[in-house]
Amino acid sequence: MIKACVFDAYGTLFDVGAAARIAAGEPGAEGWAGKWPQIAADWRRKQLEYTWLRAVAGAHADFWRVTQDGLDWALENAGLSDTGLRSRLLQLYWDLAAFPEVPAMLVALAAQGQRLAILSNGSPGMLDGAVRSAGLGGVFEGLFSVESVGVFKPDRRVYELVGAGLKLAPQEVLFVSSNGWDACAGAAYGFATVWVNRDGAPRDRLFGSPQHVLSDLAALPGLVESL
Missing domain, CATH: 1.10.150.240 (Putative phosphatase; domain 2)
Structure with missing residues (x-):
């Protein structure tokens, strides 16, 4: 679940x-x-x-x-x-906007009772700034940065931050990334994964493969509800 x-x-x-x-x-x-x-x-x-x-x-x-x-x-x-x-x-x-479908998508997931978090290469200050500038302050339970482990994705230690921070097993987490390689690594780690393939790119040939592929995030709440 x-x-x-x-x-x-x-x-x-x-x-x-x-x-x-x-x-x-x-x-x-x-x-x-x-x-x-x-x-x-x-x-x-x-x-x-x-x-x-x-x-x-x-x-x-x-x-x-x-x-x-x-x-x-x-x-x-x-x-x-x-x-x-x-x-x-x-x-x-430092003032990047969220993609247009993001605010409503996050509201819908929260209404389903989903816990929400970010796992990013970004430094803590950058993530705080991005969340604030996009008007998403207070939405996320955790902003997990690679700076906690001192190495970038796809090192396994980065994905371990989620379980440590949220006290969840990998299979209880749906990891969502627009980077094909990141979605592959998350799947190999044990997360359920969604690749947001905004550009219609080929699937990466790596050591894991995302279970789900979406063209944007609008359909994510429906997908989560069906899992």
Whole structure:
């Protein structure tokens, strides 16, 4: 029986493409605005790659450092060196909006009696900021950060934070992530898992496989009710 729904944060609840998209629509952005999709995609890709590489190398740094490093790579790859733009994009990353369906989805899950939490690579400060800026303060019972164990996903010690924090067995948790590799790792750990495949990507060939796939989070309450 599922007793808690635990969400990845960035890309699952919070729209990580919003920072570049919003900045591209602001005055003075005309010279680079057409590059925003490339910048957003490169930023996210390098951010994730750096978490994996740091985890393998045992060279941990918090997610804010990795986020800045990923942006610096993305801007250089786009031929941009504007420090003002860099500062603006980083500022916007602290104010990411939730995807449109998220607030109603969380209300519906809470009405079903589900406990709600986040399990994220994000540092505690980043998660607090994201939850507040999205208007989701007071919704989550726990905001579990990898900083508690000093290594990024998909290290098993990260997924263990959920059971330690909520006092639940893995099979009592539905883990929800938009990252295919994260959903695979959560499934291998023992969670019931949902992959939110917003981009229609192929399933990752890894050491676990998510039991459920959704195109967004709107249908999640119905799925949970059926389990």
